[in-house]
Amino acid sequence: MAEIERATSAVMPSPAPVAVYRGRVLSGRRLRLGSRTSPMAMAQAHLVRDLLAGQVDGLDVEIVGIQTSGDAWRGDLAQLGGKGAFLKEIDKALVTGQIDMAVHCLKDVPGDVPLAPGTVIAAYLPREDVRDVVVFPTGSKYSHLDDLPPGSKIATSAVRRKAQLLRVRPDLHVDRIRGNVDTRLARLDAEQRFGAMILAGAGLRRIGMEHRADQVLSLEEMCPAVGAGIICLHVRETDEALVELARLLDDPVTRVHATAERTMLHSLRGHCNSPIAGHCTTTPDGQLSLLGMVFSREGGTFAYAHEWDTPDRAPELGAFVAATLARKGARAIIDGIPH
Numbered sequence: 001m002a003e004i005e006r007a008t009s010a011v012m013p014s015p016a017p018v019a020v021y022r023g024r025v026l027s028g029r030r031l032r033l034g035s036r037t038s039p040m041a042m043a044q045a046h047l048v049r050d051l052l053a054g055q056v057d058g059l060d061v062e063i064v065g066i067q068t069s070g071d072a073w074r075g076d077l078a079q080l081g082g083k084g085a086f087l088k089e090i091d092k093a094l095v096t097g098q099i100d101m102a103v104h105c106l107k108d109v110p111g112d113v114p115l116a117p118g119t120v121i122a123a124y125l126p127r128e129d130v131r132d133v134v135v136f137p138t139g140s141k142y143s144h145l146d147d148l149p150p151g152s153k154i155a156t157s158a159v160r161r162k163a164q165l166l167r168v169r170p171d172l173h174v175d176r177i178r179g180n181v182d183t184r185l186a187r188l189d190a191e192q193r194f195g196a197m198i199l200a201g202a203g204l205r206r207i208g209m210e211h212r213a214d215q216v217l218s219l220e221e222m223c224p225a226v227g228a229g230i231i232c233l234h235v236r237e238t239d240e241a242l243v244e245l246a247r248l249l250d251d252p253v254t255r256v257h258a259t260a261e262r263t264m265l266h267s268l269r270g271h272c273n274s275p276i277a278g279h280c281t282t283t284p285d286g287q288l289s290l291l292g293m294v295f296s297r298e299g300g301t302f303a304y305a306h307e308w309d310t311p312d313r314a315p316e317l318g319a320f321v322a323a324t325l326a327r328k329g330a331r332a333i334i335d336g337i338p339h
């Protein structure tokens with residue numbers, strides 16, 4: 001049978017370009033790489049395109065920009081209903097075959113909603129710096145949060161950042177700001193309404209704006225979001241050649257850290273308004289360390305857990321930290337926040 005197929009394909013005109021990876025014809029067509037359309041998302045898509053092209057000679061990657069409901073909605077994301085507002089349309093394109101692979105920030109992939117049926121995260125790219133940074137409007141006389149006068153207004157839409165900021169500076173006012181990183185920066189400068197803005201250093205760097213990071217918040221000052229700084233590649237599991245290709249870009253250490261953090265998030269059963277932070281690292285002696293925190297809205301109350309385990313036990317570690325947090329009151333904190 002295989003003989004016949006080979007003979008048949010030999011006489012068929014083959015579409016060009018044909019990229020071959022380890023003897024497998026990857027695609028006679030182009031590899032369509034789906035991504036959100038923001039400058040940060042497009043920078044990620046270009047990075048992934050270059051990484052894929054570096055693996056397979058002649059691979060033709062077409063970036064397909066997809067507008068998601070999360071991008072279109074200008075209001076409070078929690079009101080959009082359900083999680084994954086930045087994924088729905090991209091998931092659909094992947095499942096229906098309009099695209100072959102999707103690029104996501106892992107942080108935007110809900111931890112407690114199953115992936116679209118028949119799809120897998122085939123690669124976690126090496127994690128970037130997970131720290132959040134503070135940006136001051138151009139011309140501001142301040143460059144450190146400590147110096148901002150009481151009552152200053154801080155721009156962020158992350159409940160996790162708001163809670164941790166107010167915990168140490170209850171005098172500050174936090175106001176939601178939506179939009180892409182670049183539009184948020186432009187608004188910060190133009191409106192002069194905010195004393196400062198907090199966002200992810202990795203996001204700034206991806207759009208070439210790292211020089212705007214005036215203050216880098218330490219991990220102790222601002223525990224990062226679960227999955228921060230990780231770009232992941234999402235494919236159909238039946239597309240074996242693409243799964244295999246994407247796997248070449250997978251960083252096993254990042255995968256283990258992401259697994260621990262996301263299992264914790266999953267086990268905590270939070271909602272869109274839950275200020276949850278989590279950070280997994282590997283200690284110098286090779287142990288997994290997982291720190292988890294759950295805050296009340298203003299950060300006045302919080303639960304904290306830090307546990308260690310061996311690297312082969314990432315899911316168990318995630319579940320254990322979640323259980324420890326629950327024992328320390330995380331459930332009541334989460335349930336006490338309106339959503």
Ligand SMILES: NCc1[nH]cc(CCC(=O)O)c1CC(=O)O
Pocket residue numbers: 105106107108181198199200202203227228229230231
């Ligand atoms: N929700 C938007 C989003 N998703 C991922 C990042 C940053 C990059 C990353 O952590 O991968 C950002 C921007 C931000 O939080 O400032």
